[in-house]
Amino acid sequence: MKAEGIDVISFAAGEPDFNTPEPIIHAAIEALEAGFTKYTPSAGIKDLKDVIVAKLHRENGVDVKPEQVIVSCGAKHSVYNSCQVLVNPGDEVILIAPYWMTYAEQIKLAGGVPKVIHTTADSGFVPTYEQLREAVSERTKAIIVNSPSNPTGAVLPRQTIKEIAQLALRHNFWIISDEIYERLIYGETHQSLAALSAEVAERTITIGGCSKSYSMTGWRIGFAAAPPAVAKAMSNFQDQVTSNPTSFAQKGAVAAYKLPTETVEAMRVEFEARRDLILEGLRGIPGITVPTPKGAFYAFPDVSAFLHGEFKDDAALGEYLLTEAKVATIPGNVFEGPGHLRLSYAASREAIVEGVARLKEALARIGPA
Ligand SMILES: Cc1ncc(COP(=O)(O)O)c(C=O)c1O
Structure with missing residues (x-):
């Protein structure tokens, strides 16, 4: 219309x-003019991985090595890679509704089955422990957590985050934590799942990116930070499917993560x-x-x-x-x-x-x- x-x-x-902030645009233009227009390593350039590692340490309390970071063509791409490497046909993946519709489709694309927990405004769109526990079965392979949430704007309380982590450890399933809206939060504190403990970090894939925080939706730069074996599988998978995210967009992302807060x-x-x-x-x-x-x-x-x-x-x-x-x-x-x-x-x-x-x-x- x-x-x-x-x-x-x-x-x-x-x-x-x-608009995307000026320093980011300049960094990308400089990269283009300097001829930074060729393939890069499939999982991203070293300087971008380094700033993501530093950001995860500083802002999220998540400690990873650069080889655990896979730079992708957006958080959406990272969720897809996660589903492809973790989910086998018939596996169940828990979703907390209302949820971003892409999750259900990507689970199904991997042959998995979404297991949906329904929440309402009465509970602030926060699942109870009982709801979470009842959603777990012997087929549960993972849960996708999205806090702050699209579409509800809900931020899961620390207690709920801990309950999710406890269940994942007890029942041996993965946590895919899409934290793309982490910087857009009002009066609450963001809690990364992987920051809870080293044990939880070993079961968690943290997903983030530049799109929402730096107004860079069209640049297509996101990342996943995962335990080493999962990171390796995601990197190999990405290598066969897309190769690297756009070279000069990665340079822009380096500038983004260096911007003053x-x-x-x-x-x-x-x-x-x-x-x-x-x-x-x-x-x-x-x-x-x-x-x-x-x-x-x-x-x-x-x-x-x-x-x-x-x-x-x-x-x-x-x-x-x-x-x-x-x-x-x-x-x-x-x-x-x-x-x-x-x-x-x-x-x-x-x-x-x-x-x-x-x-x-x-x-x-x-x-x-
Ligand atoms: C919850 C959630 N995750 C991921 C994305 C996609 O992010 P990206 O642009 O980094 O692929 C969106 C975009 O709407 C979203 O709402």
């Missing part, structure tokens, strides 16, 4: 709207202000309830009060909001979170104010049941 010149406000995008902090602070703005607006719409997201850049309001008459599900409601209000959202069903919409607040403050006003007006026409 946007391409047709229609004035759509998009709360659909899963990417920051800021204030650069990311400025973006985080702006996201927090936008979060507060969208929450205030959404809470002013009769019939909507929305928990406070603690991280990432998504609000996940409950819109089930509007699902009546011709609006059978959130997809139908989303379609109505797009055509009638010209506001794009993502239906919760996509994330196994029916009755919700996902709104990305990686949009300007003006767009947030205008978009929420349009939603209010369009939803008032339906009215809560």
Whole structure:
């Protein structure tokens, strides 16, 4: 619709709207001009692995050697590599719903079976110990943890992180910890799974990347840090499938990880202000309830009060909001979170104010049941 010149406000995008910071762009241009345009080692260049190792030590309390780091074409690629090397046909992988839909597809692409734990806003989208324990079976190969979460913005409490780790150790399964939103967190502290203990680190693949923290979604640079044997398998696998991530994008990523913390902090602070703005607006719409997201850049309001008459599900409601209000959202069903919409607040403050006003007006026409 946007391409047709229609004035759509998009709360659909899963990417920051800021420009990539200048020093990163310069580093990539310099690399290009210096002829750094050839193959690199498949698992990434040494200077990038070194800054990732330093970052994991400094910010995450995770200690790994450079050979345990596999630089990839994005966190998505690292999740895929993890599933491919760990999951055999028929293996179960635990997911905590609502979850990023790619996980389920990548588990299935490896022949695995997603074992889904359902959580709701009442528990802050945090699974109980009983739910976690009941999801484990003799076929459990791994759990995928995503804190802060896309789509709910939930940040798992340290206690839940510890419970997941305990179960993984007791029942001998892997933890794939997608920490891509770790820097975008509001009033909470990020806890890396692999930082809990050396024993837990031996069972954990930590996944991160530049996309969300440094507004580098198009650069396609992510990483996995894994126990040595898994890292070797992932590196061999990547070697046969993609070879190295783009050479000069890796140089840009080196510059990203060397940026002063204030650069990311400025973006985080702006996201927090936008979060507060969208929450205030959404809470002013009769019939909507929305928990406070603690991280990432998504609000996940409950819109089930509007699902009546011709609006059978959130997809139908989303379609109505797009055509009638010209506001794009993502239906919760996509994330196994029916009755919700996902709104990305990686949009300007003006767009947030205008978009929420349009939603209010369009939803008032339906009215809560
Ligand atoms: C939870 C989660 N993990 C990974 C990714 C993808 O990250 P990347 O751009 O590094 O592949 C996304 C992007 O939306 C995401 O939401």
